[in-house]
Amino acid sequence: MIVDIPKTNNPRIVVIGGGFAGIQLTKMLKNEDVQIVMLDKNNFHTFIPLLYQVATAGLEPDSIAFPLRKIFKGQTNFLFRMAEVFNIKPEIKCVETSIGDITYDYLVIATGSKSNFYGLKDFQANAIPMKSLVEALNLRSFILQKFEKALLTNDVKEREHLMSVVVVGGGPTGVEIAGALAELKNHILANDYPELDTRKMQIHLIELLPRLMASMSNESSEKSQLFLKQLGVNIWLDTGVKSYDGLNVCLTSGKIIQAYTVIWSAGVMGATIPGVNGNTLLKGDRIKVDSFSKVAGYENIFAIGDVAGMISDKFPDGHPMLAPVAVQQGEHLAKNILNLIHKKELQPFVYKNPGAMATVGRNRAVVDLQYFKFQGMFAWFIWVFVHLMKLVSFRNRLVVFVNWVWNYFSYDRGIRLIIKPLGK
Ligand SMILES: Cc1cc2nc3c(=O)[nH]c(=O)nc-3n(C[C@H](O)[C@H](O)[C@H](O)COP(=O)(O)OP(=O)(O)OC[C@H]3O[C@@H](n4cnc5c(N)ncnc54)[C@H](O)[C@@H]3O)c2cc1C
Structure with missing residues (x-):
């Protein structure tokens, strides 16, 4: 039709x-x-x-x-x-x-x-990707659901596994989400769940290559690694993942990490x-x-x-x-x-690289421009400004700006809603 x-x-x-x-x-x-x-x-x-x-x-x-x-x-x-x-x-x-x-x-x-799960069916079935709005919302609900479950068990190890998160893929997306999770752990979840020892929440970032954010400069890569370590993220470089049954993440090094939440940001x-x-x-x-x-x-x-x-x-x-x-x-x-x-000659495409940037938690970012590379608080301000300006409408810019200012000064993210029924 x-x-x-x-x-x-x-x-x-x-x-x-x-x-x-x-x-x-x-x-x-x-x-x-x-x-x-x-x-x-x-x-x-x-x-x-x-x-x-x-x-x-x-x-x-x-x-x-x-x-x-x-x-x-x-x-x-x-x-x-x-x-x-x-x-x-x-x-x-x-x-x-x-x-x-x-x-x-x-x-x-x-x-x-x-x-792209590169044929790793276990991860396709059990890990959570973050490529769409629905997936991002599901991820938020999933992490919070696991904390609600952690309250219900007296098994100390099980609690740790329910709270812990493994992020697979140490590109800009993996680095950004690991940094944001560490902030969530340190400033929000610890207050929301005083009955849980949230220090036991482990955040692991696994990267196949010898350095994080291989698409960016060495300086940015090293600094983001340092920032994440300061935030308490465990980083595993030169390490691939082999299998995941919903709890045990088997690494190519032979190590097994246990976590009920695995985020897929590997490609x-x-x-x-x-x-x-x-x-x-x-x-x-x-x-x-x-x-x-x-x-x-x-x-x-x-x-x-x-x-x-x-x-x-x-x-x-x-x-x-x-x-x-x-x-x-x-x-x-x-x-x-x-x-x-109009039957005119076609022109070939030439990419003008405006540079790359990534944020690592609050106050820290890395920026690679053609002639300058800088990291830290100033880079974070640049990151904030650029992302605000790129948003489509004035309303979106305003809402995001207000949220960021609120989060920044209050150390309190307001949107900790579980909107997906308890499941998986
Ligand atoms: C988590 C994450 C973080 C990122 N961070 C950055 C960053 O910080 N900076 C940066 O520069 N880039 C970043 N990127 C990459 C950037 O988002 C992409 O390069 C960009 O979105 C590509 O634009 P696009 O128009 O090709 O596709 P998209 O923006 O993905 O748009 C594709 C559209 O096609 C629609 N669509 C797909 N299939 C169909 C179909 N069969 N029928 C109908 N509609 C369909 C989708 O609904 C979507 O609206 C990130 C990517 C991810 C996943």
């Missing part, structure tokens, strides 16, 4: 995904003679870099989510349909979705990424959609594109953001899966689609 979408005389660009890449592309085409049909399985955009703060009770979910229709209010060439896309049929220029088939002239795949892979030529998939399930974001083998299908693998001399494995890459690719592709429509 073809979904009845109003037809215009302008070419229809179907954009799958209202993430950083899809939003930027759509904004750039605001005043152009095209029809944009955005499809997303959610009706909101998620500011993923702050998910870990939702998971650790620092922010409300709706302060980092924004309705897609509202973002494009007043953009007359824009239509939104809430739909999950299951399949692409390039031969008839159509996508199959949960609401029916939708035709396109140009198709932009901007579906982002999903957790992501492209959130691809079947239908485009299978040969176009690269390592990490990213769709192979040329320097114009065009999917290999097609003239009118493009991929941008995390799901796209644009290989170049500078980026032999594709660009890093980061928001600035997605935003810049969205902006660039908008110009190239117009070039294509």
